[in-house]
Amino acid sequence: MPGWVDRRNALGPSGVILGLGLGVIHVIVAKEEVMMDFVPVDLVNNAIIAAGWETYEKFNSRNDKKISIYTVTATRNPMNLREDLDVANQFEEYFSNIPVYTTKGLNTSPNDALDLIKCYVPQNKQQFVSKQAIWHCFGILTGYRFTYVILSWLLHYIPALIIDGCSILMGKKPRLFKVYKLVDTLSAVFEFFFTNDWVFHDANTLSLYNKLSDTDKLLYNFDMASVDCSKKMFVFCYGVKRYIIQEDDADMEYASKKQFWYFVSSNDKIMAVGWHLIKCYFEHVY
Template identity: 25%
Template structure:
């Protein structure tokens, strides 16, 4: 067993956000590599009519946990769901549960957050700042606590171009923001939000920065570390390539382009697509937990989990790779053939939105109405365009993140940890992006869209049909426009005459005839 995996044997671990994308992969990896760990407490809220147990059951029965159940058959006994709501001021944890957490926890991984870019400031502050503060308070009372690992984002300081592994001060102290949320009403908060977030694009990045500041100011003697991943994508290798289960980040846009809804995107082709596989982030997180507990660094260390500095992939190349992957792995029942144009200014964006998004949606809705069905395409298109407007900032800027602490950590790992289980830098060693993107698209098809791979030939046939319709439509359009021109303009008639006679008069003599 590797040094890091051995460290987690017999440990009691608390994970927040364990039902989320990152949290689930973290939990899976911990169970798979350290089956001897004592217990994983997960703070979890009942949701969508499901009890806590039902939610845990659903996670354990997902494809993600198949390997774990072989390696650690009693995994269900090692997960201890704790009812909690991080939106409540007391986190809504019962006294008995709190007692158990305070007396038993060795390591805390705080992953829970609202990752919505449009969250109301009050909601984002509650989850990303106040809940972090409460957890720190809880952690300070944990008698056996060895490390507290906070998951932030590489974009918490996206108002800067170069970002180091340090905490940057916020113009308004987090405590003041927290206090003001108690007495300001929503209307006033709405009014001051743009001023507070300043040159950041949304409340998410702003409140994640405040959360870091809270960690910095209020962690006292705790052993704390912060991890800042960039755009977290599907898994690279573990537990298998292409695992993905939500539409955040690039996944939603990959679906929209594969289904033929998304045809153009305002993006800077030469900006770096700083996507990082979820298993890479999780490997780093687990290694950081070990390092923080064992080496007890004097100050809070921050670790960037980014790809751009090691193996940059530009949005232009990423786009081409995604489109190439659709050739092999097409999605079913596409609306149009996958093709995405990157536009770079407002005018062309508006033009292509009208031509490639709204016009086809209106025509399709018209067809649905004619055939007695409910129109829906325009609504869907408008939602997609709204989503794109929220993500645009991240595909039109590049950042430079230093990774000194991450490099230092890598050098501290044993060769076995580096090589086998705790590799923290994949897929950065070689140019594996094409392979990664293909698996990503395959993962989206299998795990998000739940499409059967046996349907690929039919999906390809459907795309061929769409291509023929596209050619037919363009030819018909050309002929109609031309016919109208010929009917109305003498110049057009002259050009037509010239074209028709030109090849006859200038026909070259082929060598074969000579």
């Protein structure tokens, strides 16, 4: 079952992918250069099997009682949030038509002011956007809590209050504001991990792998250097859509059309607000 994800893990890293795909999450506290140390669970399982074999050999054949620690990590095959060009390329390939914006750090020079927020519009068809999306899917990454708070109110809480207000008038139960409080909690939990890097040493794991025969290396592969990072993230995102919200590829066309109209609608509103602000400015000046 490639990409299988436990539905109970929806509040883990899968929740971030899920939130983007549903058009719920639009801003995340994260630094572009942080390494994404995602490891497929089947490689971990293979390493456990091989470690059990080596431990038995050490204890019984060589009488070696030393306990070894085996770390399965992506340190030798890293993928950060700005791999190749910038972070948007990752989501373009794995999350298709979800544009991702990034805010630079405080060391940005005045000449880079126009690049403070980068916009990347992907060219591929939407593959992972859900038909259950509630709004246009896009994301903003910022490494600063203050920026996150401002953008959260603009993109999360204010729209939530408006929608919940309409729900109350229609006699329905307001839910969106509570959802964004949960998003805030999720962001706070992952902020430390999305803004810091760690280097895990896997010398014991590499030594163990090199002791395997060629046949065992194929049957019990746990060499992260052999993993295609693009395929890994592709399968992970597919699994979130397939096993958590339980949608398949048959829903892709409908989801794409829905996102198109969300995109048109959201841009119309932005243009209307922009025009109103410009009009008010000139009326005030002249």
